[in-house]
Amino acid sequence: MKILSVEKIREADAYTIKHEPIPSIDLMERAAYQLYRWIKKRVDKEHTFHIFAGVGNNGGDGLVLARLLLKKGYRVIIHIVRYSDKTSTDFQVNYDRLIGMDMSANINEIKEKQDLPELSEDDLLVDALFGSGLARPVEGIAAGVIQKMNDTTAVTVAVDVPSGLFSDGHSNPEEGAIVRADYTLSFQMPKLAFLLPENDQFVGEWHVLDIGLSSEYINKVKTKDYFMKKKDIAPMLKQRRKFDHKGTFGHALLIAGSYGKMGAAILASRACLRSGVGLLHTHIPRVGYEIMQTATPETMLSIDSYDNYFSAVPDLSMYNAIGIGPGIGMEKQSQMALKLLVQEYPSPIVFDADALNILAENKTWLPFLPKGCILTPHPKEFERLVGKWTDDYHKLLLLREFSSKFNAYVVLKGAHTATCFPDGSIYFNSTGNPGMATAGSGDALTGLILGLLAQGYSPGQASVIGTYLHGLAGDLAMKKQGTEAMVAGDIVEAIGSTFRRMKA
Numbered sequence: 001m002k003i004l005s006v007e008k009i010r011e012a013d014a015y016t017i018k019h020e021p022i023p024s025i026d027l028m029e030r031a032a033y034q035l036y037r038w039i040k041k042r043v044d045k046e047h048t049f050h051i052f053a054g055v056g057n058n059g060g061d062g063l064v065l066a067r068l069l070l071k072k073g074y075r076v077i078i079h080i081v082r083y084s085d086k087t088s089t090d091f092q093v094n095y096d097r098l099i100g101m102d103m104s105a106n107i108n109e110i111k112e113k114q115d116l117p118e119l120s121e122d123d124l125l126v127d128a129l130f131g132s133g134l135a136r137p138v139e140g141i142a143a144g145v146i147q148k149m150n151d152t153t154a155v156t157v158a159v160d161v162p163s164g165l166f167s168d169g170h171s172n173p174e175e176g177a178i179v180r181a182d183y184t185l186s187f188q189m190p191k192l193a194f195l196l197p198e199n200d201q202f203v204g205e206w207h208v209l210d211i212g213l214s215s216e217y218i219n220k221v222k223t224k225d226y227f228m229k230k231k232d233i234a235p236m237l238k239q240r241r242k243f244d245h246k247g248t249f250g251h252a253l254l255i256a257g258s259y260g261k262m263g264a265a266i267l268a269s270r271a272c273l274r275s276g277v278g279l280l281h282t283h284i285p286r287v288g289y290e291i292m293q294t295a296t297p298e299t300m301l302s303i304d305s306y307d308n309y310f311s312a313v314p315d316l317s318m319y320n321a322i323g324i325g326p327g328i329g330m331e332k333q334s335q336m337a338l339k340l341l342v343q344e345y346p347s348p349i350v351f352d353a354d355a356l357n358i359l360a361e362n363k364t365w366l367p368f369l370p371k372g373c374i375l376t377p378h379p380k381e382f383e384r385l386v387g388k389w390t391d392d393y394h395k396l397l398l399l400r401e402f403s404s405k406f407n408a409y410v411v412l413k414g415a416h417t418a419t420c421f422p423d424g425s426i427y428f429n430s431t432g433n434p435g436m437a438t439a440g441s442g443d444a445l446t447g448l449i450l451g452l453l454a455q456g457y458s459p460g461q462a463s464v465i466g467t468y469l470h471g472l473a474g475d476l477a478m479k480k481q482g483t484e485a486m487v488a489g490d491i492v493e494a495i496g497s498t499f500r501r502m503k504a
Contacts, residue, residue: 001232002218003192003225003428006132006167012188015217025090027211028057031187032064034209035159038185039065040072047124048075050117050154052110052145053091054129054163055084060091061159062128067098070106078103081129082111083142110141116148125149125156127179129163132191137176138164146177158184162202167191170391171199178202188213190227195416195428196392224400224425233468234502236461249278250454253316254447255324255341258334259308262288264327264353266295267440267488268447272323273298274495275451275466281319285309310334313341321347323450325355326443334358339365348372348409348459352446353381360384366406372422372459376411376446400424409459411449411467413442419463427464431471435478440488445470448495472498 004012017024051066053059059080066078078098087095098107108117119125127149129142138146146164149156156179164178165171171178171193184206186194193199194206226232252272257265262284269282273296283302284292292301302314311333316322322345328334335358341349348370351359356377359365363385377385379395386402389395396418403410403420412418417429449466453459476497477490 001189001227001229002221002223003190003195003227004218004221004223005192008221008223009132009188012213012217012221016212016214019214019216020212025093028060028090028094029064031209031211032061032068034187034211035061035065035185036068038207038209039069039157043124045074047122048077048120049124049126050077050079050119051126052079052081052129052149054081054142055087055091056130056133057088057090058128058131058133058159058163060088060094061131062126063091063094063098065126065128065159066106067094067101067103070103076106077117078107079117079145080107080109081142081145082109083140110145112141113144116144119148119152119154121153123152123154125152125154127156127158127163127181129179131160131163132167134161134164134166137172138178139176143177146179150177150180155182156204157181158203160185160187161191161193165193165199165202167193170393171202180204183207185209187211188218192225195227195418196396197415198392200415224423226425226427227430228427228464228468229430230468230502233465236457236465237499237502238455238457246278249276250320250451250456251279251281251318252277252450252454253281253283253302253314253319253322254326254450255283255310255322256326256328256443257282257284257288257292258310258327258329258331259285259287261327261329262291263440264443265292267443267492268323268326268450269296269299270489270492271444271447271470271495272451273447274492275448275455276499277451277454280451283310283314285311306333310337312337313344316341316345319454320456321350321450321454323350323352323446323453325350325352326446328354330354330357330361335362342368342370346370348374348453350374350376350446350450350453352376352442356381357384369406369408371407372409373406374409374411374449374453374459374463376413376442376449378413378442382410382412396426399426409463411445411463413445417467417471419460419467421460429464429467429471431468432474433471433478433483435481435483435486436471436474436491438487441474441491444473444488444491469495469498469502472501476501
């Protein structure tokens, strides 16, 4: 699913109006009807709706919603927030329709602070003040309305975008008021702002409502941001044929583990095997031999000459893909061995955990990484590589710059994990949950991506598919264990079910 800028969304609206064709007032009606359908399924008539409508098209959406709710017997009070003397054409049409239906008693005009209503915790508030069209921080009477909404414990639903939140750039609540929504109902596609940690406090739980914008326009418009869903991932998966054998599905080498950290090697190995890889060798220090043989008998072992940590690169000639990092530690000998690996192996390598920390301490090695390598940092590991960022949009800029500069695929882990390609495209993940914030979860992702890479998936495919399946496995594990009790092993055990889900 594409994520479009505000400018491109406006173009999609205009293209739909021209080529469907459909009058803009009818497109507004269609959008508001989707709002009504979503609300009707979830809210009974016990609650009073307070719809705060601005004087632009977002306010027009709110007025149509109010009319639809009133017709079905809901209690609705419409607050027209007159932050400007000007109104959009479609807002005025819908305002006149309400007046013509003798609904003026349900309308409250807000021009001054004394016009603000009293609100109850049992009310339901609808934010239709500005939407995605905002160009500057919210001040004046509109800011007062937003503050009033935020001061209540009533459930707040934002139309398209929480008012005061910029869709395509950093929003500072100290510079202008921003609605803190419990739910955000976005038209047609998510906004980039929804996918960034700094905005979670404003967006709440978000849903996308299909309002029938032109698929022809959406298919042809260019963007660098995507939100990956099952329909995007499933067609990438390879189908196994009758006469395939283990040699068909690649041979992976995982370099992992050290004294006290063999669990990382176990989790990554198990996840790699669950990916469908044909053969897996895991290179470990001597201390892990009996542990690995017992914990994951399907894994073949390459034993390092050192007892407690990785010290030397094994023969690399037989492997289709290599991953390194989970639990290897930061010993000087391990660092020199990693440098040798970079020098000797010409194909993409998956770097995670301590391998990333080693690279961060030796940044002069980065230009020598093989083309198409995959790096899987969590935010702190990424910060060690690129330095601090001022906000989450700045972080995305650094992500694009790093990926392009070093011709690498970077899987920046977290909620809506962002996978950046060397061309600057970012693929945000739609699966996963807070229960996955547990030790070893990243090791499982590394193993899964490595296994896909060894099977012949491109680095980009291995990254986005692996991230999606990893998150889906986490979602299945959460249903069984709950968010608090989930451990990384639960994620690994659910990987098989994710493949079945993708084929359903």
